Amino acid sequence: MKKLLGLAAVCVSFLACTGSSSSSGGKQTADTVAVGGETAHTDNAHNSQNSLDWPGTYEATLPCADCPGIKTSIVINQDETFQIHSEYLERDLKTEDSGKIMWHDNGSVIHLMGKDTNLKLKVGENQLFQLDQEGKIIEGELASHYIYKKKA
Secondary structure (H helix, E strand, O other): OHHHHHHHHHHHHHHHHHOOOOOOOOOOOEEEEEEOOEEEEEEOOOOHHHHOOOOEEEEEEEOOOOOOOEEEEEEEOOOOEEEEEEEEOOOOEEEEEEEEEEEOOOOOEEEEEEOOOEEEEEEEOOEEEEEOOOOOEOOOOOHHHHEEEEOO
16 A cells, blocks of 8 residues: 555656646747657757857958958957958958848857948857858858868
């Protein structure tokens, strides 16, 4: 009899702990996924904006049709502003711009908008991937030239 009461108490406790709530108390949601027989929780609010150390200075040498390349430096600030400096190699041409960044809904893409700058970048771990006009990562033979590396 004592074993039966003990088992009933354990079942009631278990059901109370695993009961679902009909209201969501916050903006963040979590999905449950079965992985190898175990349950794993994935956080939909986990993205580049809130999980990576994205402020800093990033550099790349972009391809250029009539010069060896365009050495480009982008400074992303914590206050969501940026500065961009470009120097055309072996030419006497430098450009500078600044402005605000805008995070896209998914929290992994930033849009740099300045007087002369309109650039979308996917934020990765210590790097930025320049996106094409359609918002996709640039692919092909020159793709590696469109990856900005974070300076230490």
